[in-house]
Amino acid sequence: MPNGDENYDILTYLEDYVKDYPDKEIRVINAAINLFSEKGFSATSTKEISKRADMAEGTIFRYFPTKDAILERMVPLLIHAIKPKLEKPVKDIIAERAGEPVGDIFATIILDRLNIIRGNGRLLKSVLPELMYREALQQQLTQSLLPMIRGYVSQVLEEGRKRAEIGPHVSANTAMHQLLGFILAYSLFGSKDEAQAKKDVEEFMDGVMKGWAANAQD
Amino acid sequence: MPNGDENYDILTYLEDYVKDYPDKEIRVINAAINLFSEKGFSATSTKEISKRADMAEGTIFRYFPTKDAILERMVPLLIHAIKPKLEKPVKDIIAERAGEPVGDIFATIILDRLNIIRGNGRLLKSVLPELMYREALQQQLTQSLLPMIRGYVSQVLEEGRKRAEIGPHVSANTAMHQLLGFILAYSLFGSKDEAQAKKDVEEFMDGVMKGWAANAQD
DNA sequence: ATAATGAGTGAGTGCTCACTCATTATAACA
DNA sequence: TGTTATAATGAGTGAGCACTCACTCATTAT
Numbered sequence: 001m002p003n004g005d006e007n008y009d010i011l012t013y014l015e016d017y018v019k020d021y022p023d024k025e026i027r028v029i030n031a032a033i034n035l036f037s038e039k040g041f042s043a044t045s046t047k048e049i050s051k052r053a054d055m056a057e058g059t060i061f062r063y064f065p066t067k068d069a070i071l072e073r074m075v076p077l078l079i080h081a082i083k084p085k086l087e088k089p090v091k092d093i094i095a096e097r098a099g100e101p102v103g104d105i106f107a108t109i110i111l112d113r114l115n116i117i118r119g120n121g122r123l124l125k126s127v128l129p130e131l132m133y134r135e136a137l138q139q140q141l142t143q144s145l146l147p148m149i150r151g152y153v154s155q156v157l158e159e160g161r162k163r164a165e166i167g168p169h170v171s172a173n174t175a176m177h178q179l180l181g182f183i184l185a186y187s188l189f190g191s192k193d194e195a196q197a198k199k200d201v202e203e204f205m206d207g208v209m210k211g212w213a214a215n216a217q218d
Numbered sequence: 219m220p221n222g223d224e225n226y227d228i229l230t231y232l233e234d235y236v237k238d239y240p241d242k243e244i245r246v247i248n249a250a251i252n253l254f255s256e257k258g259f260s261a262t263s264t265k266e267i268s269k270r271a272d273m274a275e276g277t278i279f280r281y282f283p284t285k286d287a288i289l290e291r292m293v294p295l296l297i298h299a300i301k302p303k304l305e306k307p308v309k310d311i312i313a314e315r316a317g318e319p320v321g322d323i324f325a326t327i328i329l330d331r332l333n334i335i336r337g338n339g340r341l342l343k344s345v346l347p348e349l350m351y352r353e354a355l356q357q358q359l360t361q362s363l364l365p366m367i368r369g370y371v372s373q374v375l376e377e378g379r380k381r382a383e384i385g386p387h388v389s390a391n392t393a394m395h396q397l398l399g400f401i402l403a404y405s406l407f408g409s410k411d412e413a414q415a416k417k418d419v420e421e422f423m424d425g426v427m428k429g430w431a432a433n434a435q436d
Numbered sequence: 437a438t439a440a441t442g443a444g445t446g447a448g449t450g451c452t453c454a455c456t457c458a459t460t461a462t463a464a465c466a
Numbered sequence: 467t468g469t470t471a472t473a474a475t476g477a478g479t480g481a482g483c484a485c486t487c488a489c490t491c492a493t494t495a496t
Contacts, residue, residue, distance in 0.1 A: 024474095040260060058456080058474070059473085066455085130258075183399070208426075276446065
């Protein structure tokens with residue numbers, strides 16, 4: 001197993017969602033996720049998948065008409081793994097943590113997001129590279145996620161403005177790229193250590209909030 | 219041609235570097251870059267490459283011992299395309315633009331970087347996805363680029379501190395992730411329009427510098 | 437005029453691929 | 467238990483793969 005990750009198992013992360021999938025189907029998807037993330041989609045053969053899933057090659061094609069269909073099935077899984085974490089409306093989080101500054105709330109959200117990415121790293125690594133060459137899948141994912149993210153960033157910015165913690169000069173678009181970018185870069189190159197990540201994220205958000213501050217000098 | 223990009227040609231971007239490569243070799247690499255970026259490495263056959271390069275399939279193997287070797291040749295090309303842009307020492311840039319605030323200088327650097335990424339998008343798209351499965355290539359690239367980037371970020375921070383534009387609370391590591399992240403996210407999801415990009419980058423750097431300001435309230 | 441060269445060729449090679457299907461094992465019900 | 471329905475199997479299939487090699491022929495040396 002490369003890069004020290006343990007084997008991914010959908011049941012650990014998405015049990016509620018896949019609980020009435022046939023057992024065989026889950027085994028195929030699990031095997032495929034792990035192989036695709038190790039060697040890539042095209043370099044993985046259906047024979048290998050069947051071996052890893054501990055069944056005959058023919059059985060795969062009872063449950064999936066083509067090899068492509070296995071990959072395509074992963075996209076809704078990925079969306080489902082990520083969306084609910086984003087979905088918990090930010091206003092709720094703000095309500096829950098009513099006293100705290102918006103910057104701390106953002107820091108919590110970012111850390112949460114980094115953990116999602118880490119937990120579903122293999123699923124991401126299976127699907128994302130192939131998205132580059134499959135526009136249909138790509139749009140399925142970005143159209144279902146990007147506007148929502150922008151919406152929630154907007155909400156938090158608005159909340160921050162009401163509380164006079166954030167000035168009017170900050171656009172949702174730039175803010176989104178700023179946050180998304182940090183998450184992306186940190187999940188690729190950042191520290192794997194949880195405590196270090198917490199420190200880094202807090203320092204990052206601290207700086208960001210100072211830049212966004214309502215009373216920042218022009 | 220997907221996503222509207224024109225065909226990539228090494229000679230446009232790296233003529234000085236490849237000028238004494240044999241003509242056939244350049245044609246193979248060009249064909250491969252364009253095909254890999256469209257369909258991926260594994261999904262591209264050597265027969266297709268030969269067709270696109272307008273030569274017999276056998277001729278490819280006179281110049282490259284294996285298909286893998288074509289990909290491996292692209293890594294130094296990619297490093298060479300990106301490194302010199304980073305290499306122009308930041309102190310030089312600061313000296314050249316002596317009067318301007320560090321934030322503006324950063325904005326210029328970031329825009330420059332976005333253009334490099336845009337110009338070499340196909341080369342990046344050919345190589346980056348395969349890096350995920352090839353640790354050797356991955357290390358070749360990150361070890362040759364990341365420490366250098368951190369070094370230059372450090373330099374600019376130091377310069378900013380001397381000028382009292384940046385406070386002592388900003389670490390090179392977080393700053394690097396912040397800048398790298400924005401570049402990454404913006405090159406993936408950001409506006410393709412040059413003028414809009416300039417505006418977004420300036421707004422981003424404006425916010426960042428306010429956050430980094432020496433006199434930011436704690 | 438003749439000989440030597442080697443870049444270029446593309447049919448051929450053994451092999452692997454995604455996918456099929458006749459056969460066998462298991463389950464369901466009488 | 468016997469009969470039927472469903473599930474699982476893995477050898478088989480043609481297509482396509484990366485790579486080879488015997489051969490061609492324009493160019494150069496003699």
